[in-house]
Amino acid sequence: MVTAGCVQWTVPEMQQRRVPLAAPAIALRTDQLPGTGTLLADGAFRFQIDLAHVCRRSELVKERVVTVESKEFSRPGQASLIAGGAAIALGAVLAATDTADPKSSTGPSLIVVGLPFVGVPLYYRYATGGSRREKMVQEKDVPSSAIDVPCEGFSPAQVLGELQVATPWGQTLRAPIGSDGAVQIALDWATTGLDPYDPQLAQRLAASWNVRSTRTGLAMDWVPGVADRDTELRLVQVASAARTGEPPELAVVALNPDGGSLVAGQSNTIRLTIENRGGGLARNLRAKVRSSHAAIDNRDLSFGDLGAKETRTRSIDIDLPGDEKATAITVVAELALDQHKPPPSHTAQLAVTPRLCPPEKLTRADYLKKREKLQKMVQDGLLKEAEFQRYDAILVGCQR
Numbered sequence: 079m080v081t082a083g084c085v086q087w088t089v090p091e092m093q094q095r096r097v098p099l100a101a102p103a104i105a106l107r108t109d110q111l112p113g114t115g116t117l118l119a120d121g122a123f124r125f126q127i128d129l130a131h132v133c134r135r136s137e138l139v140k141e142r143v144v145t146v147e148s149k150e151f152s153r154p155g156q157a158s159l160i161a162g163g164a165a166i167a168l169g170a171v172l173a174a175t176d177t178a179d180p181k182s183s184t185g186p187s188l189i190v191v192g193l194p195f196v197g198v199p200l201y202y203r204y205a206t207g208g209s210r211r212e213k214m215v216q217e218k219d220v221p222s223s224a225i226d227v228p229c230e231g232f233s234p235a236q237v238l239g240e241l242q243v244a245t246p247w248g249q250t251l252r253a254p255i256g257s258d259g260a261v262q263i264a265l266d267w268a269t270t271g272l273d274p275y276d277p278q279l280a281q282r283l284a285a286s287w288n289v290r291s292t293r294t295g296l297a298m299d300w301v302p303g304v305a306d307r308d309t310e311l312r313l314v315q316v317a318s319a320a321r322t323g324e325p326p327e328l329a330v331v332a333l334n335p336d337g338g339s340l341v342a343g344q345s346n347t348i349r350l351t352i353e354n355r356g357g358g359l360a361r362n363l364r365a366k367v368r369s370s371h372a373a374i375d376n377r378d379l380s381f382g383d384l385g386a387k388e389t390r391t392r393s394i395d396i397d398l399p400g401d402e403k404a405t406a407i408t409v410v411a412e413l414a415l416d417q418h419k420p421p422p423s424h425t426a427q428l429a430v431t432p433r434l435c436p437p438e439k440l441t442r443a444d445y446l447k448k449r450e451k452l453q454k455m456v457q458d459g460l461l462k463e464a465e466f467q468r469y470d471a472i473l474v475g476c477q478r
Contacts, residue, residue: 083152084152085151085155086149087147087148088149090213092143092145104135104227104230110296110297113125113128115289121264121265122262123263124260125243125289126260127259132226132229132238133227134224134225134227136224140218145212145213145215148210151203158199159195159199162196163195163196166196169190169192170185170189172185235257238292240253241253241261241263241291242291243263246282246283247272267313267316270317283302287301315386318386326354328384329355330350330351330424331353333348334349336349340407340429342398342432343399343402344433345395345396346395347393348409350392350394354387354389359384362415363414365381365412365413368410369409374409400433402433406429408428409427429455432448432451439476
């Protein structure tokens, strides 16, 4: 008869499991205030709180290592199942085919013999106790997992209070937080005490600003980017000029054509360069170029706001006819600006060089005639020697 030895336990299998100890908890994060800042062109500071990362959802987890065993048929049990199954199958065949002797008991007897060989292993595997058993080997707590989530059910102001900003130069300002997490704080750049001529100004403007929540204490250090530092410098310069009331001191550095002289028969560029040598800002600086020559007269140039110690250049393009008769053209630059009196007009004599290469090639006599004109312009102070040498070289190439 088959015994309980027909069933055995499998080799223990090690399994690692993580079991939640409680429902996930949502709480305010404790490391830093999430968000980004930027400095606007008008000098206001804008900070956008990242509302999707203000709170954190944490889950407490316990890690367990267990061994798992399952029941299976042993070799004797497998042999018992095979033998019993064969006996039952053979008995069924004989019972169905033994028509010559209906009273024969061979088939039913084989079935009766085979039933215990099948039933006992099945009973010990499935009917006695569980078919699987576990044993805990090790158990330990592991760090809780956490993900950033919004603080649902509360407005940003309810969670964080107001936003406080501390600047590197000692100013502390506060502003309410909007429902979208945006905060905008106006700064008075005239009270920063920053000197636009301080050699350490760039280093001071690169220092971080401290941004913190007044209710929770969550904070972060905002470091100005390159564009923000450029805006800071401009605002410091403008505020400094407005605070001190110093007037600008404008000077025309140059009013001349490219190449030193205008050339007949081609396009020319005249450049006007202005320097602000004073300590104040020249607001809305502009210039009107006047001349007796129609191609140059009544031309407007805009320089915008010219800061202290700044230099800026603007240009106009003109075309002179090929048969231009003038050897020099008088040009006057009239300056104008807001809030301050403009400096006197600046006058310049622009030399005119005859068209160097006419459509047809020059004869030797033509070349000498043009060369004499250039020499006279040098003698009259309208042309520099270096410019004469350059133009003479061009004329040599114009000869037949």
